[in-house]
Amino acid sequence: MTQDAFTTETGLFSDLHLNPKLLNALEALNYVKPTPIQAQIIPHLITGCDVVGQAQTGTGKTASFALPLLQNLNPQDKRKPQILVLAPTRELAIQVSESFSTYGQYIPGLKVLPIYGGQNYSSQLQQLRRGVHIVVGTPGRIMDHIRRNTLDLSALNSVVLDEADEMLKMGFIDDVTWILEQTPSQKQIALFSATMPPSIRKIARKHLVNPVEITVESTSSTGENIEQSCLITKGRDGKKEALIRILEAENFDGILIFARTKAETIELTEYLCEKEFRCGALNGDIPQEQRLRIVDQLKTGKLDIVVATDVAARGLDVDRISHVINYDSPHDTEAYIHRIGRTGRAGRTGKAILFLAPREKRLLKNIERQTGCSIRLAQLPTAKAITQRRVEAFKEKLTAALGEDCSWYETLLHDYCQEYDIAPEKAAAALASLMHQKKPLLMKEEPKQQPVRNKKEARDRVASIQSKDDSPRKQGSTRSRKPEPGMERFRIEVGFDHGVTPGNIVGAIANEADIDSEFIGRISIFGDYSTVDLPYGMPNNTLKILQKARIYNRMMQMKRENQLHGDLPSPQDRKKRARRKPSKNSSSARRPSTH
Template structure:
């Protein structure tokens, strides 16, 4: 492999050897200076080399492969598939396909199609039949089209594997390798991944020929553009007070609020809508066409606030998002960086606000290291501050209204005052009161919520009080912020880690990186999930099926007297370990390395 040291610097896109039509599109989009990974990779892809880009979101990697691949396209009368891009999620597939269309807008007859689950086959089949140049898809749907014969790969000259490590986490690696085996021998490959685990390295060694390897510098340039703040919120009521005061006090254009579960998106959207805000939920249960429509409404200004889960918001790119609020704390600093990266885009400034429980303050240093920026404590506006703002806003509304034609109402009020002998200022006051009968202009002072106390009832002296302890593989405890659950399906049922990750990620809308340790036994399995799983989500998972068999998931607990049970625990049969890559060791069990959790 060739390692590039990012030593040289290029001033503009016009120095990279790109076609004039592409440069025109970039200029119209406001892009003038390439990022480091674009400067390094574009010349190699233009030359037809295989490349490996170790890059995180926000480094400009999409343009790094889209621009040179568009440049190398052969645009004839009959479009033929020449570029295939694999993405782990449908949101990212849509975003990448839109980027190809934007950069190639000036190319005559360019045809790009995204292929992903949740969309009807008829539209995709029609596009493929009519001919396309660039295909961007998720592994499952791409495999379906290959097997149907609707996607022919014989003309593919370039293949891109985007976010390969995410493919690994979601259990798609076998699918990716199958697709790679169907491609022509003569092709160039671009592989992108934020991290490079052994299995990704193995794919690169097997399928890439003498690749150029470039590691993008850690992207901390967004920190100066994004003001990062945190608010201490001890309990649900404190969160609700905080979000309402922030919405009152902050001047925002578009806002994205991150919550943990699908149910939370709906509940918070309903709450904010009742307060008069234009908002909507975005989660994995919402049909794809409705999700796309909601994103378009956010872009156009018909919606101002979207409440989303991590999974649903992955790949979301809306320039007018001025604020990102982490209503529920992310599970790790990488997820935090991805979330706040939804604002401060296209050179704009942005604001990121994080709600933290007091015990979660320890997460701040790692988040600051990840983003390269300081996260300062935010002082919430008081009731008096908000009331003062409301009064000023009311005055501004009066001033704006007086600039219009008020002649009809002026005559009406004058006549009313003459008939009733009531002074005009009293009539104006009565009208203002009428306006705010349902929604008072001023808020009432209320005490801030006090920290909740936790009380533990002690049993009577000499009692055999019982306590709950968790049974864990290898006598280990789950990571901080995680709980262990048992699934009544195991190796005898043919269950693999990817099946468990996929089922939970799809049904609970939990990002796969937040699914922790997995151990597979003969007749059952265990998995570590984020602490405090809502009951309604658990009920959904209990009915979720793998290979047409119900998971019957439940929290793994046993009840023992409050006494030393060490001897019994030592006799417990332990699962045999395997490597973190998912390959079974001699015992036949699987052990998935726990993901780091930040959830206190």
Template structure:
């Protein structure tokens, strides 16, 4: 019998454990359970694991637990093959360090402004996450000092080899102290990666994660590419239009999200309930029993509490939040299609999560087909069909004789045709709720299956032959969003103030990238960005989830916490522009 390990058993620091609880992680994934104790003990790690196994937390949590925040120079250096992965890892560190005052992490990659990175390095950072080319540049310039480095992480080493970075990686390793700890993670073990592991790692602990690949053939899998701010609208459309939905489980990452989403679904007329670890066991059992008996139709749950759940009427599983590891995906969708019954699994993927989708497909050894949102016409047709079905069902009941007599009396006394009486009764049944959905389409995010490769660096150069070290390549320039300084936001948008501006060295791409990562929004939903000297304003979807706003409020850009707040009245925040000739040494 396998004893399930908790994060508390892993001897992580109290601040890290608080952050884990906030994020909603409940039990460590296999790679976390094996790697964290070894890294806390100062041992080198050689990990073979795919993307999607939870390996970022496997090295970030012990690194933060061992960090000395009084030390100014970097203590952790993470090398990643792409700028996208570097940003994701840096954001993960920031989230895990939420309760650690004074913690600083810096992503450095080609195409970003050197000056901003150099100023941040001078002020002091505890963790640097970067692509090999830009890391080499900073080491050569003397702006990245590695004398106090405690931990070096090579993330996706085989991918760095494939992209021609292996010589750069080896050069960087040579610049690090001999006493540093090394964690090398790779999905495969090519000869060159094995050579580096043998040469630089000191008696490493090997962690090999073999993933289950079986998913029931009775489960029909689909994915929908959707921006984070539009997930709820997309979900409600699918719930209306999808055929033969009986009971459903909707998986989210955190306990807070279970309650928030269940309440939103109830407000839209769905019989939904939250199921998470904070709910008492006897109450959980009552909720599951209600699902079995058809008193509720939807459970919004976290991974752990739903494991082992077997309710025959579960026809659909929705991965509202993509799981943190691929094993969880398999466990999640296994709640449907049981005992030979047919089941449906729908996965929501934001544009920033394309890599995770590909990883799930590799693990399950199956290509997941894309679905598209039901149109307004589809929804309205479905409403008509359901309304007719309700009327037919009522007509088939045994106690309708009295009502038939009543209709005949009304037809005779008022000289009203039966069809008009029926129309009046149908209107009475519908009440004041609009019958048809207005034609206001929800935009799907662009689904370019290979677009996750954009921005990759190859052999120290960006794709298309643009040089990373030059810092002025066209491919690395920030794409400026629309700057239509309208007095009021567009319909469906709300204006927000961000506490970062020109004097902090911020550029449009910094803000757009942060919002896209934290809120899962595609750039087309990030509008009217206006950067002032000490703050910025931006228009975002009005229906952006509260959790996304909370995440943005805590996010950092150019050394400044965004502290996002709604601009009252919808107009632009007051503008106090400094003279262009005013010199200042703003934080960045």
């Protein structure tokens, strides 16, 4: 592969030879200076070169390919798509399509179509018949349209593979290869990936012609413009209290809160709404139209907080997001990087706060080691600080109200004070107290538990805590623990030797079998295999799907662990046998069971 010829970064977008319509769009967005990846990649794509770009999320890579491809577009011809962008998730597909529309807002008649699963086929077919210039989609739905002959790629001149490593992890790499084989032989390809595993390099060697390789180095995988901190929280109530204190103490514009399960997003959203925060939830169970509406409300300021799962938030790019809070800890370092990449994007500043239980401190060290970034251990805002913020907010409301016509209320209070011989200050204090009955301005600090003074006191305290614990810890290693009630254990033929992480396993199962991550139980990873606990009674057709699913291009070959030794019947087979009631005279009724 050729080396990068444009080694000097340009100072302004106007230096990159973009046409006036694109420069006008950038000026409307207040974009003046390109990011490093934009400065290096835009000149190559304008000249028609194939490009391999390696950069972390949040570096501005969407503009680095959208601007030059829009420059080379023929807006008069929309009969067949000229540009195809493949993205791993529908959220990213929507975000990329919106970026194309925004950057091309002054190009007359520009048509951009996002195509993804979960959306009505009829609307996609209708727009394809009318003609579009650019198609941005997920591999599965793009394949469906190609096979239905509803998407004609014969006029393509450019293909973009965005977040190629994510498509690899989600098992789409074979689909991507198939789609590329359906495109014209003469075309420009731009491949973007945060990492470059062998499978991605193989695609580059096979399908790209003398590509320019551009790697944007950063001192930290998580970005210098993100202030990172960590809070050690204890228990469910402790996490909620910590969250409320942070929301009250921090000056924020928009906040994205990450929860691990869909149920948690709903529960936490309802809790925050009860606390009078403007909040919405994003997860895979929420209909697409509602999800788009929630994102739009976050963008326009109708919502200040969104609680989301990892999958639902992927590709979310909202300028207002000033804070990312990891309410539930991420599965691994890579998930953490993607989460906090929703803030501090393309030169903006942001804050990232990580909640960890005391037993999860090892995760903090892993993140610091792998990102090369130090994460500050923070303390909860004090009750005094919260009280001060509440008082300041109250005074601001009071000052704003004094600017309005309050004459009727003034007369009412004057008459009340005269009638009951009450000082005006006392009446005003009583009104303030009524206003803040649900959340008093004065926050009292809970008394701290005194430190233990000797071993006997320590043992007594531990015994007291354990007596309140409804689910005492089970002894033994993870390998020997039995699945929880209602769960059964499965074995998959991918392990540490193949570089797999719990996040990879959860992602593969959730995406391939449409199983909510909250129903995925304990995961144990060993050398060449792993085990995972899933709901008891999984249908055989779902199991077959998971057997063929891939992680890091290896088939999972999932099997029930209890069938590995003795070929025991599946739960479905046992249910069928239970329904067969033998007659009283049959020999099988007299024969003792062998199971």
